Amino acid sequence: MPEQFLPGAEVHRLDDAPMAGDGGARAGWHITWDRNATAAAPADLVPFDNLVQYFAGSGAGSAPHLLWDPFTGRVAQFFSATSRSKSFVNKAGGVETNRKGNLLVQIETVFFPYCQVDGRVYATVADTPCVGLDRIVEWLRSWGVPDDWPMGWPDWSSQRNAGIWDSTSGHYGHSQVPENDHNDPGPMPLGMFQTNTAARTDRRRLDEEVR
Template sequence: MPDLWLPGAERHPLGDTAPTDTQYAPRVIWHITWDKNASAARPADLVPFDRLVAYFTGAGRSSAPHILWDPFTGRVAQFYPANSRSKSVVDRAGGTRTNRTGRVCLQVEILFFPHCRVNGKTYATVRDTPVKGLDKILAWVRSWGVPDGWPMGSPSWSANRSEEVWETRGGHYGHSQTPENTHTDPGPMPKWPAGGSPAPKPGPPRFPGRAAFGPGKSNSSILLLGQQLVRRGYGKHYRVGPSRDWGEADRRNVQDFQRAQGWSGTGADGLPGPETWRRLFS
């Protein structure tokens, strides 16, 4: 098993761990701390690293990431183990749980804001910084199966969000590319091998097992199933759209899909098995 804690990182465990939704592909979400509003005409000194550590272990623990990284010194602090969710993105009820989406959903806060000043020099984007220690972070996230590419393209200062891409592809995402959120960070990022190019599209998400579906069940796999049924044109029985709660509309929509495969009898009972899942997500 890969390391739960980035080797060499300072450890500040917050203890408030929770599992991720492992049927989705692994990913990283990149942020900048954006502690000050500066400009090319009026740059400002970078905020000290220890001040951010104190914030994420104190008043800001409700928005703490996995990793805080200083690209100027390579210093790294970690607050959550890799197999837990962290809390740096908005996570609205009823949709994909954006803090939990993936076998891992690693969040990195970069100590940076546009036009920050370090040792007398001003830096407009993360791409302009020395990016010390980035290689160690990338090696660690790769060990967790995260592909190198950016499924929605390399970040800019503009938002670019797609719920479908988010649900079906692993890799690197900016806060600006995360559904249900409004921030536009981290801005232009440094390039690494395959950086800026889409990650290969993975196979179907892992089948969660038959026990995930049926009357009384409520989980993210039911939501993922319903969303895919709608995309494939088998959502006519939904009145308001799919949700995390299993209902008769889910069963009837699955049954329509199964019958379209030429199945009947117990093969078209409306409860997804491994082959239904594989064909639906192919």
């Protein structure tokens, strides 16, 4: 069985609770968007430890499964993989969001547009080094999340289809989840699945050479 906690993650466990159990494995992507910056007025990235403290404390009511820093690869985990997390809005009597399916791992990327790190400004997550993204995708794949964005690769627009969300496994941006009004995470790296596949192929080839 896959591991409940991402190997290497810093665990700050909150209150696990069951999923709806109505089928499918999904991943939901967010950015923390803790500051509003512009190309003309960039701002320094909020420290990872500050956000860990927030989600483990006063922000526990909106905590994700994972908090990921794409500049260092650090990951904190607040819920086990098969628990619900709390980063999506879920309206009473509406479409299920946080508890949808058998698995819905939500990832908050430590990022906001035009954040500044070591003197360089980054407009999108896709522009960052994305350190550790491969191991997150590999872990999600081990839980049955397919390498696909059922509503298309995310950008800064919002596109929501309750039927697709309800019936289809895969990766979803916050901008693609019913009942929500955020348009993050913005563009994600186009090679996030291909790179992982290549790495897995390289490991298989190495194993064969060793044998």
